[in-house]
Amino acid sequence: MSDLATASLPAKQPDGALAHAAYVLRSNPVTLLAFSMFAVLLVAAILGPALVPYDPMASNAAQALQPPSFDHWFGTDNLGRDVLSRVVVATRLDLVISVAAVALSFLIGSILGSIAGYWGGWIDSVLNRLFDTIMAFPLFVLAMGIVAALGNTVENIVYATAVINIPFYARLVRAEVNIRRDAGFAQAAKLAGNSDIRVLAVHIFPNALPPMMVQVSLNLGWAILNAAGLSFIGLGVRPPTAEWGIMVAEGANFIVSGEWWLAIFPGLALMFAVFTFNLLGDGLRDIVDPRQRT
Amino acid sequence: MAGRLSTIGLRITHAIPVILGVVVVSFLLTRALPGDPAVYFAGAAANEQSIAEIRTALGLDKPLTEQFLVYAGDVLTGDLGNSLSTGQPVLEDLANRLPASLELTLTALLLSCSIAIPLGVLAATRPGSAVDHLCRVLVTAGVSLPTFFTGIVLIYVFYYLLGIAPSPLGRLDFIYIEPDHVTGFYLIDAAIAGDWETWIGALKQLVLPATTLALFTLAPLARMTRAAMLSALSSDYIRTARAAGLTEDKVLFTYAFRNALLPVITTLGMVFSFTLGANVLVEKVFAWPGIGSYAVEALVVSDYAAVQGFVLAMALLFVALNLVIDLTYTLIDPRIGFETK
């Protein structure tokens, strides 16, 4: 009975997720870079306010519009605030906005998508038309409309960003659930006495998570851009809160007059964050892709 | 073929509830906008009475349901109302501005495709190589740039510092006379008129905004091309084709690429509609007289008719775009219309 003896099995270590992640990181330098960049972002978000050299809100009219120097690495803005401090401190807010928005759309999208994908039928059709309707709007303009209508607060930016992302998650979950709806393990779960909802929640949905994690990562970057775009047209957070988008938007007016540091540094920070999330998405894809595993 | 036609017919029927939904949502959204357009447009020295007069003139004193019925009726007859901020009929505004947005978006996508697709194919033929990683980092960097930021930097560098680019003044420098209106696309109209001077002028204006948008759209296209090519190249029919001794070019392009094109076209469609939305910011930076900048301005002043008209136009465009994609699909993939959805 050769298939049984453990000894005759190829000497195979159980392929843990960590070991696999380590392999992906080792074999792909870009992904390693992405994870390191992500670590930097996290540090800035968590410890930012403790690390920065100046109070990001404190103005100093005498020091307004100073170019980058030893005292102010990123220069100062029109109110004399330290740009470096503001850029670093803004990390937390920007990450919170994107994470909250993505979490919200992930949650709602998952529920709606699971329902549509698992039960199908008229509820699927109705939900699909709903998603089509949202997608038929130019998404950024829809976000603008929502923020304009609800008022520009951080929460509303989060809601708007979440709403325009819901269809993407819902569609993805719908597809992932749909292909697994009649999978053997789902049927086996039913035979084991699981109700439909349990089968969906415990067996099918967790298996749809890996491709969603990739979407989540890419989406985090996009959510940051979206919030920044809203800030750029004046529908962003309240001053004097530091936020990258609004800093770029305000700094943009200073570029032509030579005060490039006002826009460039927050712009680079924005780019850095989005870049990190996008690269991270590719890396996550490699990590969660079962075909990449032995 | 009948199967394909009915698939397309089905798509059109699916579009009807979407358009209805868009009409309702856009109506509600505009009503939820803050501010009272009547107050805004009554002007600087208005008093209660003049505000009330404007409110009546705009029909804003009626109950919401009645306003909606009036609006829906007008939409059915093709009347989108007058924009308050430009003072023109919305339909006319859109007709004037849509070609500008489309010309910009299409040029950007053309530019983007001509770079992203070869890049994606190149990366797919050498997965895991340095070229692959480089492509990935480059296109990811592109999509990480906020368009408004790229736009400003490009203007600063190429116009202000280097002086290579023309002044960012919309579609045509004022020294040129706009070509006779045929399609509304300056490049096409100028070519029809044989006015190459203007053609070049229009092209120059397009370069920077189109580059800005193209940078942003490279990533999804290149990524999808790479993924689709990889999956096509690893499929059984490629092995069959190789086993039959077909040349690498034939395998790559006739066999793999055509199959990989399907998901790329879907992505292209999504990117297109996304870009039309993202135009808003680019148009603002480049003073581009498109519908995106129109919508932003309308939104800020609660210009109901303009916002609704814009949203409706975009929804129709979206539906039309999906139809075009479906048609393209049926041209490429014979299976369409035979599979259950």
Add this chain to the structure above:
Amino acid sequence: MSLLSIKDLKVSFKTRRGDVDAVRGVSLDVAKGEVLGIVGESGSGKSVTSYALMRLLESNGRVTGGALSYGGIDLGTVKESVMRDLRGREISMIFQNPRAALNPIRKVGHQIEDVLRRHSRATRSNARAEAIKALEAVRIRNAEARYSAYPFELSGGMCQRIVIALALACDPKLLIADEPTTGLDITTQKAVMDLIVDLIAERGMSAIVITHDLGLAAQYCDRIAVMKDGEVVEEGQAERLFAAPRHAYTRKLVDATPRAGASVRSLLPSELRTAAPVLAKATAPLLEVRDLVKTYQGKSGPVQAVKGISFAVKKGQSVGLVGESGCGKSTTSAILVRLADPTSGEILFNGEDLAKTPAKDFARDPRRARIQMVFQDATDSFNPRHTARHSIGEPLARLSGLSRKKRQDRIDELADLVGLPRPLLDRFPHQLSGGQKARVGIARAIAVDPEFLILDEPTAALDVSIQAIVLNLLVDLRAKLGISYLFVSHDLHVVRLLCDHVIVMRDGEIVEEGPADRVMEAPTHPYTRELLAAAPTPPALAEPTFSAAE
């Protein structure tokens, strides 16, 4: 002089765990006009050998040693451009899963033209005519019309014919057929194999047939090479191999191949054979199906998948349900196990009509534990995120009402029962082999002591040697636990080994039904006869290596 000569071929693959040697010094010769069969179980390196020969290895594989010589040309060192000329013109290859092997969005005629024109067998002007000729050559009727067809419009068998036409279009001298019939229905299998052999003979070609099915190889090949773990363990004439296998592995394979006259125990290697268990006589009825109808809403009107069938299963009885794909056997089993609702009809289980409870509510029905199922695809039927222990424990947790502690004990007990080493219980499905997964699947199905077990082709994806073990396990369990089986399969030979009673289905109807031996030996319906005839018939063994247990 041989047409093809492989000397000490070594192929290795670069993987994360270092280099894996897939082929370790294989030497083979194919003479002109000869059909060589390469037989082996999965992972034996049989396909890799052929890909190495064609130089179509995946990018992480490479030839690390040996020589490949085709008609004097060294295939190992010749330039890629020359190799491309050889492929399709001198050496051709056909693959398993014919539908995927064709470009889905290109007309089949054009795909053949591509090859013809590549090898200058046709010009632009006569390509169409030549392609149609090539189609006609593989006995495709109405070739003109087929020329413009897309693969999705054709049946699997037709696709395989197209693939053959494509491979033979340029009159190659050597054809490599890699599992050419896997995934096809048994009757189609036979037609395709007959065609290949006829064409090879007609054209005086040589061929290599790669298959896991020793019976098939024996029937169609002149000579057979048996491969195991990247090496050829034995080589010889088909008859000789069956009659007097020299290598232990060959013997094991020969034994495990189901064939007429063999008992389930005789499939096992002789050292493992034990006395067949004694089965209690089936008496009282357990399940009775009456006028079961299932209608689907198809694209062009309703489709009847099951057209009013009736049959009964007695307590402790094992009933085989046989038919080709699309005959309605899977639909029937899904309805019986209450995963789907019938359109009409009754399912009397211990006298109660189960059809009255909708499938969606059956999960919480007290009778849920009474009827269980072993799934066909062992990989697909396990939640990839759950360990074997978790999977087996699932029905216990939901249905048994046992405490957590008791459940763990029961799982261990079950593992012992199905012969699964306990340490393996903590592995994830992808860390288990096919046979192990089959055991886990069976353990899960019997965890809550069902009275009735539906076995949906439980061995279809397994290698024959593992199949033999699993089949024996099932027989033992039936004897030990007194469960009734409904064994769903396409393979009459396998069904006969396990079942007392056989039902043959076709197009949603039962065409023949009766005791297994009677149906096998004296089929009354022509379809049953056709099925029996289509199954590969390995040469009868000189003498049964083990006398049946009766």
Add this chain to the structure above:
Amino acid sequence: MTYETSRRGFLTGVGATALGASVLPFLKVLPASAAGNDVVVAVTGQTINSLDIHRKGTNRPSYQVAVNVYDRLVSFGTKTLEDGSLSYDYAVIEPEVAESWEFTDDGMAIVFKLRPEGKFQDGSPITAEDVKWSFDRAVSVGGFPTVQMKAGSLEKPEQFEAIDEFTFKINLLRKSKLTLPDLAVPVPMIINAKVAREHATEDDPWAMEYLHKTPAGSGAFKVASWKPGEQLVYERNDDWTSGPVPAVKRVVLREVPSPATRRALLERGDVNMSFNMPNKDAKELSGTEDITVTTTPVENAIYCLCPNLSFEPFKDKRVRQAIAWSVPYEEVFQTAAYGRGAPLWGGQSATPADIAWPQKFPYSTDLDKAKALLEEAGYGEGFEVPLSIDLSQSDWMEPAALLIQENLAKIGIKTTIEKIPGANWRTASLVEKRLPLHLETFGGWLNYPCYYFFWAYQEGHLFNSSNYRNEEIETLTPEALHMPVEDPDYAPKIKRMIEIVWDEVPRIALWQPALNVGTRNLAGYEYWFHRQLDVRGLKKV
């Protein structure tokens, strides 16, 4: 009037440039400087949304069409300011369509003699009938034009009489110093009534639809092409009868929303003028070679911080004074205005010396005084309040608010800054007057302190966003409003009014804003109270 005709007009009129462009094909980019000496290119950030100032919904930037394309009976004179720049002269009323006018003996009517040679742009004569129709229209259509006419006591059509072809009479409801100046503002423009009537319909008796897109005036310029959101092209009316024919033939007014782009265009010499530049650009570009920046403090205008008296802490005068003492005026002025404009803080006396308006308020930054006042009022521990600003004016409001926020925090007043979108701003701040603490700006077209007080300090009036009411102001303001400035009672009344609002500070003056215009190779720019571009006097240099 359709697009086609306007385009044809554009092409036939364009002569020089069209020729220029086709003759010089090798010139890849033709900068503004090379575009010919009679073409001026100007950029602005705003959209002109109508060619008719009387229309409902016509925005401020569109008023310039009324100035450039239409004439009025009278106009203001021109004076040269100390810095050498030109400004309209409020003290001088000059003839435009009217060649002369006189008050009747009782002073209750004005009779205007029109120029007999006056011609509309279509060549038809300007008659008293046209003037009457135009004035009737302005007082009848409602909305802004009617309100503005009313400010000059021009309220009913019955007041206007066409005596004969060239004699027009206005009967006055009351004697008011505001009437004659109000005839020189853009609103009472003279429309070609014959043309307008042709396009009037029963539903639209005042030809609103027609005149919205097609001007019918007699002004110095015609509209050659108009693309809302893109550009407006003025073309000289070579037969202008109401003044000297302008020096430039065409003026292209390009709309460029981004201030940075506008600055770049001016710096690179691609345009001749950037109208209404941000203060920062004005500060940095003034003194640059080739670019002339003209900064004119806007008359009768103040940027201020308004505590709303409907809300509790602000009902107490001492709280308002405390805020007034806590504003970091100098920093605000330097940071938000880049020092462009005039300071309005640091006045030495609590009583005004003269009736100049605006003049320095008797406050400066003194946090100790502020704290003391707050203690006195019982708000020693401070309080919380939102500080609202207008999104569309965030260029100055935001930095100002941030600096004010910081200083208020120092005396214990915690503020959160609330940005309100433009559409909502007017409703919230002026109509509903519901913003507890906000920034505000108002400038009166008619340059009298009483006019400012009328709008900004009288209860219920639009710009009194502080909900301020003072009985004395309520009586003094209407008394002073129509009174001639020479009246001996006038100055004491005004001084008293100023003293009251200084003491009670319902509006805390921050500074007097300025209008910045950058020009390049261009002379003849003239500042007007309406703060729109008057292109009539421009000439290339």
